Structures are given as structure tokens and as C-alpha cells.
Amino acid sequence: MKKIEIFWGADEEFETAITGLSNIFFLSDILNYLNKTEIKIDGTNPPPETPLDVENLIVHTDDYGGMKEWAILGFTNNILQNLKVTIKNVWLSNPPKKIYEDICRNYGKEIITEHHTDYPPVTIENLKTIADGFNEAVIGQSQVISQILSAVYALRNPNRKRPVTLLFLGDSGIGKTETAKYISQCIGKEMVRVQFSMQQTNSAYQYIFGAEHGEDSLARELIRRKSNVVLLDEFDKVSPAFYNAFYQMFDEGLFVDSNYSVDVSKCIIICTTNYQTAEEAEKNLGTPIFSRFSKVIRFLPISVEDKLIIAKKSYDSLMLQLDAEDKELVPHDTVLPAFENAIRKGMYPNIRMLRNDMEDALNFEILKARKIIL
Known part of the structure; x- marks a missing residue:
């Protein structure tokens, strides 16, 4: 093995990095090759098998879902060092913890390079842009922008280790989601949007806490985000039993599930609800999660x-x-x-x-x- 390149963050940066590589194989190619059935003819001895020569193995974020548990648990022995293949360079996008830890145990730091997406920071120019255009972009909610900006400005502090968490209150269709989109546009990248109204089934637990590595999860969406703006839409629609998954995220800027540990310390996390008052929100969401919001902002009915x-x-x-x-x-x-x-x-x-x-x-x-x- 010559080198292992590990990319954490947006998929587009990984795609840029692997552009132009030659002699590439994808994880599915390797798995299919290793799992192929050899046809043997009675009375003959098959010729010695020549290992498949792989210059560059490419593994995308979604590729891990196609792996069996045996391949996940022993990724190095079962894939990278399998006698049927000779792999020179490995390019991994957002590997699950089990794969990452397995690689770190089996290879030295001298061949492992880790890359992290450099998310656009909150700048004074960003804040001016948000303030100047808000009343044109979101009509009828001029009273909220000063509250939002005063909270977001805290991210300018280099010593801050937790995200800015905003709870938006008010009826549907009065500008809460549009405000989140506008903030994201001003900062320059597409935000992560999670519809909590879709998390009403038994799969909600797996989505939030993580389960099988092949399943969609909140952590996977967060780790491959393009910007530091995260919208948890209709936050009041998910079961309150799940809110404890967000305590560490809001307090320390770290979201952890069974497969990933995601740094969200510089994020603007916006949670929308249909509650009308802070008192109603605290009663229904519960004080433990309510008290962790940086600011609670009410959107008024539009005139x-x-x-x-x-x-x-x-x-x-x-x-x-x-x-x-x-x-x-x-x-x-x-x-x-x-x-x-x-x-x-x-x-x-x-x-x-x-x-x-x-x-x-x-x-x-x-x-x-x-x-x-x-």
C-alpha cells in the first residue's frame, strides 16, 4: 500500500480529488471480484490465480451500504490486504467509524492523509448581506433579523466550541423556512434540510441514532454537508424521546451515532416549530432541549x-x-x-x-x- 486518502465532508470535494486518476476500481468492482464463483472442472487443476492489480480504489460515501458486515468489520484484512487483489492507493469518502478505526490500527500515519471540507465561515460581509437583503427576501418578518444576527455573530469567536442553535416559532407558511434558506444563500452554500415530519415511523430511531451502516441517517447527511447551515424543519413533529440525541450536538458541537462522529461546532442549526410562544415550546419540547437553544425567535402572522x-x-x-x-x-x-x-x-x-x-x-x-x- 502506497497511500490512503480519507476525505471528510462534502461529496463534491472528493469528486474533485479523484478526477483524472487512472486505473480506478470502485468498491463494488472489488466486492464482485472477491465474491465471484470459480467454475472447476473435475480432474483438472486450475492455474494459479494472479492478483487483480488495482492502482486506485475509490470508495464513495454511499458505497458502504453495499458491504456485508464481514467486510465492514475486517475491512483491511478482507478487502485491502486480500490475497486476490493488490491495491496501491485507496481513496475513501466519509468511512464509517468501524472502517476508519480498522485502517488506523493496521496502517501507519505516514501513508494516511485526512482531508476536511473547509466550510465558508461567517464573515462581517456575510452578516451585512443578510441584514441588507432580508426584508426583500422574506417579507413581513422584519422584527426577527436583528435577533438572528446577534445570535449568529457568536460564531465569530474563535474559542467557541458549540454551534448557534435557533428555535423558530410561528404558524406554517410565514417565512421560517425561507429565512433559513436565505441565510444559507448569503453564506454561500446549500444548507442541509431535514424534514422531521417524515420521521414518524419506526425508522426514525435508526435515522437519528444510527443502525445498519447501509441505512440513511442524520449523521451521514451532516458529515457530507456543503455548508454550516442546518435546518431541522418541523422539529416539533419528531417524538420528544429522540431529543436527547441532540444534547451533545447543541452543547459541544458533536453529533454521534453508531456509525459516525460529526463535528458541527461552527454550524448554524435552525429548528422550526408551529408553537406560538416560548412557554408552549418549552412545555411540549421539554426543558432539557429547550434550554439548549441559543435563541428562541417568534415569527408573527403576516399582515x-x-x-x-x-x-x-x-x-x-x-x-x-x-x-x-x-x-x-x-x-x-x-x-x-x-x-x-x-x-x-x-x-x-x-x-x-x-x-x-x-x-x-x-x-x-x-x-x-x-x-x-x-
């Missing part, structure tokens, strides 16, 4: 005036996406006024539904003008 602004922006955005012919077919002063009137009558408490309905209305008018529907 009629702000909804009208959102409606106009949505309409203009949808019209820009139409080609010139379709634009000519949309009746002027029909679609937008209808939605403005509906808003004034108290419709669309959840503004998230507005854009979908408006797009559908535009398509209906176009189809009617083309005499495809009556």
Missing part, C-alpha cells in the same frame, strides 16, 4: 399589506417564466386582482399556498385562451 406585496412579487416572478406567446394570452388585470381580492377577504393564512394557486390560475387562463379547455 394583509405584506401579503399583497408577496402576491405581486409572486405574480411578476411567474410571468417572467412564461414565454412571449403565453404572456400575450394572459388577460390583463384578471389573475393578480383576483388573488389580491381573496387576500383582502382573509384567505391565504398560509402564504405558501399562494404561489401554487397563482401558477395554476395562470395556466388555466392560457389553456382557455388556446381553446384547449372551455
Whole structure:
């Protein structure tokens, strides 16, 4: 073995590193080769087997899911030092703990190089950008941005060893998720978004605490993240019994499950809920997890005036996406006024539904003008 390159973090950095390598084999190639059935003819002796020559073995983050337990537990002996293969260089992306520890036991530090994704830091320029554009990006929630920025500024402290954890309160469709997306865009990379409303089944335990190495898990999503912005959407939808998995994450910036140990110390972790007050949130989430949030921020219901602004922006955005012919077919002063009137009558408490309905209305008018529907 000449060298073992271990990459921790975003998949795209691993892909960049392996670009241009020659004589590459993937883990599935090796496993298939080792597991192949040899056909023997009675009365003959098979010729000696020549080991498969592998210049570069490439193992992606998702490849470990295809491995049997025997290969995981003895990765070095069963794969890297198997007599049927000769492997010179190994390139690993986010190996599970069992594989990483096995490699460290069997190889010296002189051939192991570890690489870590360099996540964009929070800069003064980031904070200025967030502040300057927030009211344009998220309409109707101007009161929250100063609270968010004062909490996020703590990440500028080089001695801080824990993430900034924000709990967003308020109804659905009033800008909580949009705020998280906006912060991520300003910092420069795509955030990790976990829908906790999807974690209502028996698999939720395995997803959060980790189980089989081949299963999806929160730790795997965190370790391969592109940025330090993490959105745990609808945090109130998961069973409170699972919140103890986040104590160490919020306190020390370390998320640990059965397969991974992930450093999230410089992350902005945003948890959204539909609770209306801090008291309601603490009662339902429980004091142990509630007390670990850096800041609790309430999003207010959006006013009629702000909804009208959102409606106009949505309409203009949808019209820009139409080609010139379709634009000519949309009746002027029909679609937008209808939605403005509906808003004034108290419709669309959840503004998230507005854009979908408006797009559908535009398509209906176009189809009617083309005499495809009556």
C-alpha cells in the first residue's frame, strides 16, 4: 500500500480529488471480484490465480451500504490486504467509524492523509448581506433579523466550541423556512434540510441514532454537508424521546451515532416549530432541549399589506417564466386582482399556498385562451 486518502465532508470535494486518476476500481468492482464463483472442472487443476492489480480504489460515501458486515468489520484484512487483489492507493469518502478505526490500527500515519471540507465561515460581509437583503427576501418578518444576527455573530469567536442553535416559532407558511434558506444563500452554500415530519415511523430511531451502516441517517447527511447551515424543519413533529440525541450536538458541537462522529461546532442549526410562544415550546419540547437553544425567535402572522406585496412579487416572478406567446394570452388585470381580492377577504393564512394557486390560475387562463379547455 502506497497511500490512503480519507476525505471528510462534502461529496463534491472528493469528486474533485479523484478526477483524472487512472486505473480506478470502485468498491463494488472489488466486492464482485472477491465474491465471484470459480467454475472447476473435475480432474483438472486450475492455474494459479494472479492478483487483480488495482492502482486506485475509490470508495464513495454511499458505497458502504453495499458491504456485508464481514467486510465492514475486517475491512483491511478482507478487502485491502486480500490475497486476490493488490491495491496501491485507496481513496475513501466519509468511512464509517468501524472502517476508519480498522485502517488506523493496521496502517501507519505516514501513508494516511485526512482531508476536511473547509466550510465558508461567517464573515462581517456575510452578516451585512443578510441584514441588507432580508426584508426583500422574506417579507413581513422584519422584527426577527436583528435577533438572528446577534445570535449568529457568536460564531465569530474563535474559542467557541458549540454551534448557534435557533428555535423558530410561528404558524406554517410565514417565512421560517425561507429565512433559513436565505441565510444559507448569503453564506454561500446549500444548507442541509431535514424534514422531521417524515420521521414518524419506526425508522426514525435508526435515522437519528444510527443502525445498519447501509441505512440513511442524520449523521451521514451532516458529515457530507456543503455548508454550516442546518435546518431541522418541523422539529416539533419528531417524538420528544429522540431529543436527547441532540444534547451533545447543541452543547459541544458533536453529533454521534453508531456509525459516525460529526463535528458541527461552527454550524448554524435552525429548528422550526408551529408553537406560538416560548412557554408552549418549552412545555411540549421539554426543558432539557429547550434550554439548549441559543435563541428562541417568534415569527408573527403576516399582515394583509405584506401579503399583497408577496402576491405581486409572486405574480411578476411567474410571468417572467412564461414565454412571449403565453404572456400575450394572459388577460390583463384578471389573475393578480383576483388573488389580491381573496387576500383582502382573509384567505391565504398560509402564504405558501399562494404561489401554487397563482401558477395554476395562470395556466388555466392560457389553456382557455388556446381553446384547449372551455
